[in-house]
Amino acid sequence: MAALSMQARRREAFAPRKAARAELGPLAQLLTDAFMDDPVLQWTLREGRAFPTALRRYFDFALAEQCVASDLMYVSGADMRATAIWLPPSDLGVLATPPREMLRLIPRFLPILGISRLHRAMSLAMAMDAEHPHEPHWYLYFLGVPPAEQGKGLGSAMMEATLPMVDAERLPAYLDNSNARNIPLYERYGFRVISEYRAREDAPPIWGMWRD
Numbered sequence: 001m002a003a004l005s006m007q008a009r010r011r012e013a014f015a016p017r018k019a020a021r022a023e024l025g026p027l028a029q030l031l032t033d034a035f036m037d038d039p040v041l042q043w044t045l046r047e048g049r050a051f052p053t054a055l056r057r058y059f060d061f062a063l064a065e066q067c068v069a070s071d072l073m074y075v076s077g078a079d080m081r082a083t084a085i086w087l088p089p090s091d092l093g094v095l096a097t098p099p100r101e102m103l104r105l106i107p108r109f110l111p112i113l114g115i116s117r118l119h120r121a122m123s124l125a126m127a128m129d130a131e132h133p134h135e136p137h138w139y140l141y142f143l144g145v146p147p148a149e150q151g152k153g154l155g156s157a158m159m160e161a162t163l164p165m166v167d168a169e170r171l172p173a174y175l176d177n178s179n180a181r182n183i184p185l186y187e188r189y190g191f192r193v194i195s196e197y198r199a200r201e202d203a204p205p206i207w208g209m210w211r212d
Contacts, residue, residue, distance in 0.1 A: 016084070016161035019073040023080070027073060028059040030080055034144030035059075039204035040178035044121050046114045054112045061108065066094040067141065074162055082145040082154035084162045089136040089171060097125040124199035131197050131208050133174055138166045140175040143182075159189045166211075173211040183207060 019027050032055050035041055046054040063085075067073055070091045076082040087094065097105075102122055113121050145154045166173050175191065177183060183193065186209050195208035 015077045016074050016158055017077070018071065019075045019080070019083070021068060023075070024060070024063050024068065026080055027075065027083060028056060028063055030075070030083055030146060031059040031063075031142060031144045032056045033146035033148075034083075035142075036147075038178055040124070040199075040206060043203050044117060044124055044199075045112055046117065050114070057112045061112070062141075069094075072162075072165075074158060076154055076158060081149045082158050083142065084140065084144075084158035085142040086162060086166070087139040087141055089138060089169075092132075092137075092139055095129070095132070095139070097129060120199065120203070124203070127197055127199045128176060128206070131176075131195055131206075133172075133208075133210065135172070137171055137210075138169070138173040140173060143175075155185055156188075159185075163189060175209050177207040177209050178204070180205075180207070183209075 032052065035055065036052065041055060041058070042051065045051060045058060063073070067085050067087070070087050072086040072088065074084045074086075102125065106118065109118070109121065143155060143158060145158075163173075173191070175186065177186060190211045191209040192211070193207050194210045196205050197208065198205055
């Protein structure tokens with residue numbers, strides 16, 4: 001009972017809510033701050049001083065082209081200190097990147113990748129597609145908490161606020177975890193590592209995690 005009461009107080013304090021379309025810009029910046037030290041994105045996107053701008057442009061694309069239609073972008077309260085973004089089983093097609101689609105997106109991604117990292121991005125897309133489970137499931141696309149807000153229970157609050165939506169459908173969930181330090185958080189909420197893979201031999205690892 002005490003644990004349930006603590007969870008209820010946490011959810012109430014951070015008041016997770018859906019982000020509006022008008023908030024895509026601030027939400028993209030929140031994700032940029034949260035993923036600034038992500039090993040896989042650092043390996044994939046433009047490096048050095050160009051990286052922060054490339055990262056922001058990537059999230060602008062992902063939110064507008066892949067996430068907004070599902071309307072499952074949750075943020076923590078009015079000040080947007082954390083986010084959890086889900087895709088339902090019916091919308092997982094937005095993640096598919098067949099070769100023809102990759103070619104179509106090259107002009108869009110050149111400012112994000114530069115010519116030198118196009119091959120890395122294509123290798124990453126193909127690896128993630130190959131590892132993605134085929135049975136119907138919910139996909140936790142992003143869980144983001146900026147460094148200044150970490151350690152306050154925001155990540156847990158977002159999980160606790162959104163997982164009931166998944167459980168109501170009685171379907172499993174999946175995520176691609178690109179940072180080893182986040183594994184314990186996801187394990188606390190029923191996810192388990194089912195694969196470890198890399199885009200290429202020189203790429204950082206990604207852990208595929210499944211929740212029955």
